[in-house]
Amino acid sequence: MSDEITQAFAHPEERAKAMEGSNPPDRLSLRDYIVSADIGAFQVERGQEQRLRFNVVVELAPQNAADDDVDLILSYDRLTEAIGAELAAERLNLLETLADNIAARILAEPQAERVFLRIEKLDRGPYALGVEIVRSRADIAGPAVAAETPMPVVHVSGQGGWQIGRAQGPAVVVPPLPEKRPMATTGVAQLRIDLLAMEQAAWGAAAGDPALTVVATRTELDWALKQGLAVVWAPSKLILDTPGAPQVADAGVLACWLAEDLGAAKIVAHGDVAIPAGCRVPVERA
Secondary structure, X not given: OHHHHHHHOOOHHHHHHHOOOOOOOOEEEEEEEEEEEOOOOOHHHOXXXXXXXXXXXXXXXXXXXXXXXXXXXXXXXXHHHHHHHHHHHOOOOOHHHHHHHHHHHHHOOOOEEEEEEEEEEOOOOOOOEEEEEEEEHHHHOHHHOOOOOOOOEXXXXXXXXXXXXXXXXXXXXXXXXXXXXXXXXOHHHHHHHHHHHHHHHHHHHHHHOOOOEEEOOHHHHHHHHHOOOEEEEOOHHHHHHOOOOOOOOOHHHHHHHHHHHHOOOEEEEEOOOOOOOXXXXXXXXX
């Protein structure tokens, strides 16, 4: 029991050694890598970057280091790039989710067989708070290795054209911003009110059309589009949690941003909605 306790609080590299067999694999390690990020489930953590410390150990598939060819090995840079890419993808509430995403990205590298990953928050008190996970290539085999998302059609309307009719999937309907909604005295509060008003419109649309499903996260969105479904988008989570997302509740602006992010085939604009002139996705007027 004492050995298990010692291993539980040891560096991930020590845990990796403790779990090795008679023929231990080579390992690549990243120690005490510190990055600042906006993460956390509590409201007080939103908009406040805090330091995260990463320790990573990757067990590698057999390789011939004598070849001395950098292109044949897993580079240390790929570990820091995996961390950076997941932090940039969207704002997350949980370290557990971030750890899973980083591990999956590392295990997508052909040389990686197993990942030991520890992430700690350094600024939440006079201590470090963290999670530690172990993931292997088998953990991401099968369903986790998903097909590419097909090119969807994004439908959007203004106040005068909300009755889009039945959208054929894969398709995403972006709801309009209702005219009647509370007014706030700050921009941050007004953005949240406006996004929630759009979400109410989304739920109203789904209630009136059984073929539509409301989606809020990128995971839900990607899954629905891969199934060829038509969905209506509740935008709050993606807009508030995705770095670089437009901080406005304008249906045309959000439709353009989402269509570009999804690689949509086209935007179908209904009613009086205005699409930004610089939108890189073809626009068709219904």
